[in-house]
Amino acid sequence: MSERLGVTPAQTVGPYLHIGLRWSDGPYVVPEGTPGAFWLRGRLVDGTGAAVVDALVESWQADPDGRFDHPDDPRGARPPGVDGFRGFGRTETDGQGRYALHTVKPGPLPSPDGATEAPHLTVSVFGRGLLHRLVTRIYFPGEAANAADPVLRTVDPDRRDTLLARPATDGFEFDIRLQGEHETVFFAV
Template structure:
């Protein structure tokens, strides 16, 4: 009898997302009655253009002052300027691939090169067929700072639109395409 066990095979993200990783406050980065709060809603699509009904979208963002209450903020953790602001949200996709987050617009951030990053949200997407999460950014439409953002400028100009949200009745819409003709830009982090 051998002392060694075989390697456990890799598996893609599965239905456990709906069992163990969601909680009632998940899509609420801020409280319902927060001044200036708005919804970000969108659909997640697979490479064939079909909605991904068993996925999850997470967001991580700075507060309106461009600060994080987290030890990884190189300027030091600072409590948020908005009461109840968590900086983090998590939303499962529904049967039509829709996700949603209630949040406020983040402030600009200092860039590693000494410049400034435009206000944005970092998004992680977990879904069937993915061994690891994919990471993208959501930038705000008509934001003057977008033109100088070093990350956005590093993206092919013909593909930047995949990182820009669009106006919606009660906030913004941001669809995510995991593959295919309209594939969203993803970043290696």
């Protein structure tokens, strides 16, 4: 008679971030010393406010002219007007769930329907327990274009503040809450 083994328990993704997803330029969308550059800092927290450690925050953005050096830019790929601009940053969260990205403010850009999107960063969150990345946007306070942004306008007015960065001494702050009260708005992409 053979012994019957139990079912293997389900597992969540990770810990893989420190092994396979590190990027050589890390949090630097632009090099240190770039004119107009700032830090975007925040915390990644769960529904109880506890830090989410060993996660990864990745950003994609247009350059200050609202352009991409990519063939998908409907106006055609064009090298960025800022030396060393990468348009991409990737940073890990630390033991307190903190992340930081060194970047410049993107310019407004056209949306597929002909409207204008306000300056923003597109951010993906990867982490243990997430089987798929979470995608959100970070908008900047005081931008007149925020009121007409076609994506921001689809968000319930009571939740739009979860997509707005706050001014900080060396740039901006933006906390990402995965669930619960004041959960960050995430988009299905």
